[in-house]
Amino acid sequence: MTACTRPGCDGTIDETGFCDTCGHRAEAPPAAAVSSAGSSSTSTGSRRSRTSDPLSLPVFDFPDPTSRILTDPQVPVRVRRCGNPECPDPTALPAQGAGFCLACGTAFSFLPSLEPGDLVADQYLVVGCFARGGLGWIYLAKDTHLDDNPVVLKGLIDVADEDLATAERQALTTISHPNIVRIFNFVSHPDAHTGVSRTYIVMEYVDGLVLNEVAEQSRHGTLPLGEPLRTEHVIAVGLQVLAALDYLHERGLLYCDLKPDNVIVRSGRQGERGNRVKLIDLGAVRRIGDRSGKIVGTRPFQVSEAEIAERGLTVQSDLHTAGELLRRLYSATADRTGQYGVADRHRVEVGLESFRRVCTRALDGDPDRRFASAADMADQLRGVLREVASLRDGQPRPEPSTLFVHTATLLDDGLGAVPPLRRWVDALPEDVVLDHGRPAPDVVAIGLPVPRATADDPAADVLAAADAEDPQRLLDRLETAGLRTPETAFVRCRAGLAARDLDAAVESLRQARALLGGDRDWRLRWHEGLIALADDDVAEAEEAFDAVYAELPGEDAPKLALAYCAEHEGLRMTAEGLHTKAEGVRTKAEGVRTKAEGRRTEDDSPLVKAERLLTRAEALYRAVWRRDRSVVSAVFGLARVRLARGDRAGAVELLDETPPVSRHYDAARIAAVRVLSGLLTRPGGLDRPNAADLAAATDRLAKLYLDGGAPTGQSRVRLEAVVQEAELAASLAGDEVLRHWEEALRERLERSYRALARQADTRAERSHLVDLANRYRPVTFR
Structure with missing residues (x-):
């Protein structure tokens, strides 16, 4: 085979005359222009998978x-x-x-x-x-x-x-x-x-299986591809089908009769990549806008007769057939039938939901709510493929979003930072329960990813050049330039949220809607969700973000927002459930409640609902984190859910997954030290760290990069004080290992408090911290 000559491509020109990696035609014709695939005999009963790449179709044997x-x-x-x-x-x-x-x-x-x-x-x-x-x-x-x-x-x-x-x-x-x-x-x-x-x-001649054969055999438990048919395989097929549709649409043609009988999956024995899937039987192809020719299509792949009568066949009607094709193939997958166990499906459930949402949008009864083009649908499907594959095997597959700007904001509410001196000035140190680090809704509203400016907006160049500019300075520049476009209205909306000016944010969003001339743009839903968060209406925010997820199933940002909403509501209901439970115990003891009044179904109890919401939050955070390890806010969210369940070790294990190349690597390591040494709340009481937890915290603290890399410094002193307080508290509580070391622990903590006093800005603060040192120093008779 001939090597592809396109810059940056390492593919080869296969027998079709196209590159098997980038899909472009060879600049010079390859020596062998016609395939001899299938001319040699192979075993008719053997179809072996030769690849485990979850982003690709398996290679299988195909008979003569x-x-x-x-x-x-x-x-x-x-x-x-x-x-x-x-x-x-x-x-x-x-x-x-x-x-x-x-x-x-x-x-x-x-x-x-x-x-x-x-x-x-x-x-x-x-x-x-x-x-x-x-x-x-x-x-x-x-x-x-x-x-x-x-x-x-x-x-x-x-x-x-x-x-x-x-x-x-x-x-x-x-x-x-x-x-x-x-x-x-x-x-x-x-x-x-x-x-x-x-x-x-x-x-x-295409040596492969018609998709209908693949679906039927898979549905009945056989392995036509040499391994169980998975959702990833369906998506890989869908992406190549959409590439073909996009090619046709760009040339003013519609395929019209897409269905499993008209698509073949090649065996892959000849090294094919981008041409593993072939559309065949193009007898129904027609020009876009042609309403005079005979309509050829297959129910239920084709759109309704009412839509055809109103609009004719369109790009959106072709995408409807693609959605139905994907839906039919998915129904035959092991993920859907459960033929190979359910544990794997549970792990990838959010990814499967994202896939189903792609199909749902493509099949929407309103053509205007379907994808705008095959390329748009493929963009979302590609994101879903990476999501499902990463959930399946745990390997990250990041890809820059074309719709959202990656945010550097860490939504941790300070859990990943060394506590400030005010922690000791404002409160007594003993039995301070660790704050799990869930940020307030209004903080999340300005910390979530920001939609990218569309290239056709008149202000796009100004906004791109001012990506990291101070919001107020950017607003001044936009005002000076007299730019009033949908994008500038969105910028003003977010600036209003940052300034805690909710009325200004709402008015700016109203202007954006008017400038867009309608209510269909997903960015309107996104900003509605941000405003609802800023207004502490998490339920309304969740509804708005879910609408964005329905339109953009392959994006991480909506899932991150929905995960926070579920976490927030889950913890709120946990508190409500614990309060209700306590009230119920007291009322029952007083003999006031009747048996009927005290009866509550398990499914309706706040604690059960709370656990369901936390499970949802955990699944969404995991979907984001498994796919892209740069979204560290997701792993902090996962850690918070573990902490809410009293799982200290699980929270630390997750935080440790933060890669060293991340800008939030040190924050995750600091958070792990605080979690290991923190006093946690859990159903049934408090959870104090044991000696092993505290030893691990001490060991990790010594390795932290603090104070610019200096061996000593203010940040290290404060974090050491946190760990030492926990050690002394465990000793006083009777920890089997630490209770014999009370005097030494007091001496260390006294030194730390005196070091903290040297960081104080005022005499009163310094005096307070010296008093703490004296309070906790060992009792001596010298």
């Missing part, structure tokens, strides 16, 4: 093409229709394979027009009929002028469909894409039954 020849090709009576469009009863056909319509007298023939051994155009030797397309019989033949390479001849089922043959021929001659079957030639040959000359399209 001659093994698929039909011995008695027949068109089922149930699908036979008269070719006369004016026929009063198109189903009134006799049972034989050829004859005349009983309703209108039009001649028909559903018999194969070529026989094995026929030599078509003195070049193509017919092997036999091996499939039936929607518009014609499909024959396997050998190209006698080119090493007997296998090719496909496609004729018509009925000669009355000659106009469709012309349409297909015109469409095919203009199409050249690695995911669309290639046409080599058009030839004529006399019909074996009537002697009338008929036209045949000569196409490449």
Whole structure:
């Protein structure tokens, strides 16, 4: 094979003439232009997977093409229709394979027009009929002028469909894409039954399985791809199908009849990558806007008759067929059927939800709510693929978002920072319960990712140049330039939130809606969610963010926002449930409540609802974190959920996943020390760290990068004081290891408090900290 010459591409030019990595046509024709795939015999019973890459389709063995020849090709009576469009009863056909319509007298023939051994155009030797397309019989033949390479001849089922043959021929001659079957030639040959000359399209032979075969076999528990059919495989197919649709749409063409029978998955034995999936049977292809031609489509893949009558066939109707194709294939996956266990499905459930949302949007009854283009749908599907794969195997697969700006804000409410001196000035040190680090809703409202400015907005260049500029300075520049666009209105909305001016934020969003001329833009929903958070209406914020998730299932930002909402409500309901439980115990003890009043179903109890919400938050945070380890706010969210359940070790284990290259690496390590030494609350009481926890905290503290790397400094002193307070508290509480070291622990803590006193800004603060040192120093009689 020939190496691809495009800069930065390490692929090779395969037998289709396209690069198997980037998908572009070779700049110079490869030496072998016609595939010989399938010409060598392989075992018909063996289909082995040769790849474990979750982003790719498995490589599987495929039998010799001659093994698929039909011995008695027949068109089922149930699908036979008269070719006369004016026929009063198109189903009134006799049972034989050829004859005349009983309703209108039009001649028909559903018999194969070529026989094995026929030599078509003195070049193509017919092997036999091996499939039936929607518009014609499909024959396997050998190209006698080119090493007997296998090719496909496609004729018509009925000669009355000659106009469709012309349409297909015109469409095919203009199409050249690695995911669309290639046409080599058009030839004529006399019909074996009537002697009338008929036209045949000569196409490449694709060695693979029709998607309908893949789905049916998978649904019944076999392994057509050599391994269980997973959602990742369905998405990989969908991405290549969408690439083909996008190619057609850019050239003003619609495919119209996308369905599993019209898509083949290649075996991959020849090293194919970007051309593993092929669209075949392009007989339904038509020009965008053409409402005069015959409509060819398949229910329920095709949109409703009412939509066709109103709008005709459109890009959105093609995307509807893609959504239905994906939905049908997903129904046959192991993730859906559960044939290979449910544990794996539980791990990837959020990713499966994201996939289902892609399908739901593509299938929306309102065409305007579907994806704007095949490329837009593919962008979201690509994000879902990375999400599902990362949830499946735990390997991160980050990819910069084209819709959101990555934020450097860490939503941790200070858990990842060394406590300030005020911690000791404002409160007594003993039994200070660790703040889990859940930021307030209004803080989250200004810390979530920001939508990118659209390139067609007049202010896009100004906003891009001022990406890190002070918000007020940016507003002044926009005002000076007189720029009032949807993007500047969104900027003003976020500036209002940052300034805690809710009225200004609401007014700016109203202006954005007016400038956009409608309510369909997802950015409106996003900013509605931010405003609701700033107004402490988390339930309304969740509704807005869920609407964004429905439109952008492949994006991380909506999931991060929804995770916070679920966490916030879950912890609120936990507090409510504990309060209700305590009230119920007291009331029962007083003998006031009746048995009926005290009865509460398990599903309705606040604590059960709270756990459900926390489980949801955990799943969403995990989906973000597994895919992209740069979104450290997600792992802090995961750690908070673990802490809410009293799982100290689990929270630390998660924080330790923060990669060293992250800007928040040190924050995660500081948070781990605080969690190991912190007093936690949990259902049933307090959870004090034990000696092993505190020893681990001390060891980690010594390795922290603090105070610019200096061995001593103010930050290290404060964090040491936190750990030493916990050690003394554990000793006084009777810890088996630490209770013998009370005097030494007091001496260390006294020194730390005196060091803290040297950091004080005022005499009163210094005096207070010296008093703490004296209070905790060991009692001596010297």
